[in-house]
Amino acid sequence: MKKNIILLAFLPFMISCRGQDKKDLSQLRLNESIESMVDFGDAKTIGVETVEYPYCLLIEVNDGKHYTFDGIDLTGQKVFFQIDSELLKTDSLTKQGGGHIDVEPFKDKAALDAILKKYKAANTFYGIRIEMKTGNLKKQLLAKLESKYGKGTKNPNTDNGLYWNVKNEQRFIFFAPDYDRLIVLNNTNLSKTCYWDIMNGTIDFGGCNIDAYTKELLKNTPSKKEVTDKPTVKIDKDWNLNKFVLGKTTEQDFISSSTNRNFERVMVINGSTASDREISYNNEDKTIYFYFSAGQGNGKNATTNLLKGYNLQDFKRVAISFENGLRPGIPYKEAIRLFNKTDIKNYEDLKISNYIEIKNGNYTVTLNFDGDYLFSGIYIK
Known part of the structure; x- marks a missing residue:
């Protein structure tokens, strides 16, 4: 009985300490x-x-x-x-x-x-x-x-x-x-x-x-080297880059393509466990990134690793063209008018954003704009 009384006596003190x-x-x-x-x-x-x-x-x-x-x-x-x-x-x-x-x-x-x-x-x-x-x-x-x-x-x-x-x-x-x-x-x-x-x-x-x-x-951004031999990039109306199709093109397709020049392969492990993996390719000047899912054998089989996205953030370093009316340097407001309101995921936030998010099936296309609100980069994943 005494033990119960002692516990109850200390209860208010314990609650008070927790509050503090x-x-x-x-x-x-x-x-x-x-x-x-x-x-x-x-x-x-x-x-x-x-x-x-x-x-x-x-x-x-x-x-x-x-x-x-x-x-x-x-x-x-x-x-x-x-x-x-x-x-x-x-x-x-x-x-x-x-x-x-x-x-x-x-x-x-x-x-x-x-x-x-x-x-x-x-x-x-x-x-x-x-x-x-x-x-x-x-x-x-x-x-x-x-x-x-x-x-x-x-x-x-x-x-x-x-x-x-x-x-x-x-x-x-x-x-x-x-x-x-x-x-x-x-x-x-x-x-x-x-x-x-x-x-x-x-x-x-x-x-x-x-x-x-x-x-x-951005004071610690590395200085950029002058690019003399610019990669050629063509993006079609379905957002495929150089005919690489999201969800269909394999890593082996990319390896065998003419686009694959001076690219480095990196295995990326996301999070605190090794369960979430992807393969990333970037060229020597870090101009273009390609992302592939890790298929069979945790990515060891290149024929089962599928393209899941790409990233290109400096149009001055590539020879790029678009089939859907976009062009490098197009002003932000002009670019917005190229798309239906219902296709823009962040339509309500456009007035405070410097990017446009476009729905593309299971993927999102992000169009990035520089400090002068001119079209400067694209990311899709």
């Missing part, structure tokens, strides 16, 4: 160590997720049960921590087209340190991104922000987005309910005049020089 474990994200300086904020026992990953944001390393915590925001419980919401990484300040990821995801779980400090070293990343974070899956949570968070910072500035790129430039706290706050995100950043080492991400579009805080801003984001 929750970390209030609204009170962060956003320069804390990663270890101080992440529970190694939680389900989480670290790596690159270009749809969320391409130019930093991201830790994604699957369930924010250990976090609050100014007293609002974040259980059931994803929480992201943004980490500065010099290695990711390049165009190599964005040139792969579409959404590129390369993440892995980590269970202890040693694994975390190894990953940070690989990406030349800081051991602190500079920003948080909070998922907002419900309308009620969005209302609660907005009320907290407006209570502390006043009415936000309307984001001209989205229907309901707001932002705050909190200069005395050296932070940017982006409330993006259309994309289920609240983003808070320490802007000490960021541009004070420009900001861009996929969920907010380009924000001009006053005096934004977008060319200089983009150059800084």
Whole structure:
């Protein structure tokens, strides 16, 4: 009987301790160590997720049960921590087209340190991104922000987005309910005049020089060599490149073709296990990529590996032509008019995007545009 009484006596204390474990994200300086904020026992990953944001390393915590925001419980919401990484300040990821995801779980400090070293990343974070899956949570968070910072500035790129430039706290706050995100950043080492991400579009805080801003984001991009012998690329109305047909052309067909000049074969293993594999081919200048599924023998039989996509992100390095009215350098708005509204997957987001996603059966064709919104690359997978 005494044991039961003792347990009950300690129960309120145990509950109180658990409540104290929750970390209030609204009170962060956003320069804390990663270890101080992440529970190694939680389900989480670290790596690159270009749809969320391409130019930093991201830790994604699957369930924010250990976090609050100014007293609002974040259980059931994803929480992201943004980490500065010099290695990711390049165009190599964005040139792969579409959404590129390369993440892995980590269970202890040693694994975390190894990953940070690989990406030349800081051991602190500079920003948080909070998922907002419900309308009620969005209302609660907005009320907290407006209570502390006043009415936000309307984001001209989205229907309901707001932002705050909190200069005395050296932070940017982006409330993006259309994309289920609240983003808070320490802007000490960021541009004070420009900001861009996929969920907010380009924000001009006053005096934004977008060319200089983009150059800084991509400052570690390798210099390009002059291409004198340009590969010839013909893309037909069904998006087949040099008559290579998605889902039908085999790796052996490609190997035997005239297109296959100075290409390197790479076996790509996605994720934390070796179960998801594909074969990638890229030429010496990293101009063209072809992707094949791994068929029999984990890809060892070239006649069973089927083409699943291709990627070409610099039209100046190839002699390219299209059968469907597209041409290198065509303006963004002109390109949009070439397609039916129902065929454009991201039609509602075109006003804040710099790419067009076209439905093509089981595949998606992504047309990419440069800083001047001129057609510069294509990715299909």
